[in-house]
Amino acid sequence: MEQGVLEIGDGYRAKNDELGGSGLIFLRAGHVTDTHIDFDGVERFVTLDAKRFGPKIARAGDVVVTTKGNSTGRVAFVTGHMPAFVYSPHLSYWRSKSDAVLHQGFLRTWSRSNEFSAQLAAMSRSTDMAPYLSLSDQRRLRITLPPFAVQRCIGELGDALDDRIDLLRQTNTTLESIAQALFKSWFIDFDPVRAKAEGREPEGMGAETAALFPDAFEESAFGEIPRGWTVRGLDSFANYLNGLALQKFPPESEQEYLPVIKIAQLRAGNTAGADRASARLKPEYVVHDGDVLFSWSGSLEVEFWCGGDGALNQHLFKVSSKDVPKWFYYQATRHFLPGFREIAAHKATTMGHIQRMHLTEARIALPPADLIGALGEFIGPLLERRITNSLLARELAALRDTLLPRLISGKLRLPEAEAQLNEATA
Structure with missing residues (x-):
């Protein structure tokens, strides 16, 4: 300047x-x-x-x-x-x-x-x-x-939107931490079962929730697991669909296409600057808001996708299941993420990765379906709220990126922008 x-x-x-x-x-x-x-x-x-x-x-x-x-x-x-x-x-x-x-x-x-x-x-x-x-x-x-007074008003409006978006992200971090802590306590460390087996009341839950857990363990190839539970590998109860080499599926036109979701898009949470692919892929290779994506190569991440419809690129799994709810296979996959990253770090290649056998070897004690359903009433809403917050943050970011440049250029006046903001956040 x-x-x-x-x-x-x-x-x-x-x-x-x-x-x-x-x-x-x-x-x-x-x-x-x-x-x-x-x-x-x-x-x-x-x-x-x-x-x-x-x-x-x-x-x-x-x-x-x-x-x-x-x-x-x-x-x-x-x-x-x-x-x-x-x-x-x-x-x-x-x-x-x-x-x-x-x-x-x-x-x-x-x-x-x-x-x-x-x-x-x-x-x-x-x-x-x-x-x-x-x-x-x-x-x-x-x-x-613009005049400084106008700058200040534009800046304050932008800051207000950014603060709202940032608060949603902070809330999501808290929700994720609570969900992870519950999952680890209940399904990895078996804290409620251990308490009941020792004649104690499980901590941090009411009697109705405590009653959902067994009060004894049984032996398995995995070691001691809660009575009535089974040991399963991740890929035995969830489907890990690998993406396509999407350069082989070019877009139909400048108007008809899907943005390509690669590892970079997964990390960013959006498809800004993404490549384009055909909009006529098989439905299973189309990613929608709320889908669980797992990058198994390079930067290993497990996330809820909330960046709009896109095409699933190779090196990404879209995870789904007919046997367990979304919150369970999401948390189960995330639980093994540190171990998967360790495996990838020791690969003698330029881009570390895991293989499908590692999904099979990643075993967890799986409760009966009725117990998963009942416990899902506690963990499921936390993660659904996470998805809702992410979608709202995306909407606010889009509103910000639409309103503020028009304010700077003078094409939109501040009262009109404030009215649109109030309507969107009401």
Whole structure:
């Protein structure tokens, strides 16, 4: 910016001996998605001393931009509840240097505008090498600044939407933690059965729930399991459908197609920038909101898909079952995810993966169907609420990305935008 009110900096070049501890997070570009910053599996510094990193440590309000590789141009924002972290070299941060000229909230909103995305796309294509955004490129950005009072209003509206979306994500994290804790206690550690076998009342549940569990164990090839339960491999009660090599199924036209859901889309939770495939695939290879997807190669993840209809690419399983409800096969698969990741990490290939035999070998004690049905009344709604929240967050993000650029361009007035927002969130 010619007015010199925007600070643009890059990340810290960490040495190997500085990492591997339990200190500050070292955030790499792969953890910046199109919707949020993902802190799962991040590296950490040995030190907790933030002073040594100067401006390269994140501050609430920062706009974060990825600057190298196929992910170039992804944008995320730093919120106050995020843990402290240090930017890596393939990330840039943007900060307002003058609260009287450039409102930081407006800057975050502007980074979603067509004016920004068009400039960024042109800059990232300015080299024959892999896409790259240098600091000098970014510092040539031109921002159309409305009067500061207008900036503030636009920024506050954008922040309100982002806060609502962020709250939904935080709620989902809590719901997931509760569901996982219940699943582990009931179906992995058998805490209620152990308590009853020892003549104690199971903790954290009423008498009606406790009555659903047996009060004794029996021997199995798996070891001791609750009486009346059976030992089953994951693929014996759930179907793991592998996706297609979708380059063999091109789209019918520019208007008729399905976005291709690859590992990158699964991690991001949306199909922004996705490849396109035929809209006439067999129904089982079409992914819908609420489906459970499991990436079994590369970055191993198990997630509820809430990014709209898409085509199932190879290296992804769509998981379903006729024997057990969704919450059970989702939680059962997630339970084995750390072990699957360990297997994949030791594969002597460039992209670690698991094989179908590992699904068979991943065995769990399965309760009778009536018991699963009864216990599903406790865990099932938690995960259904997760899906509902994710869909609402998607709707709010779409509303934000529609309203705010029109506000910035002057095509929409603030009262009209506020009315549309109130209608959508009523």
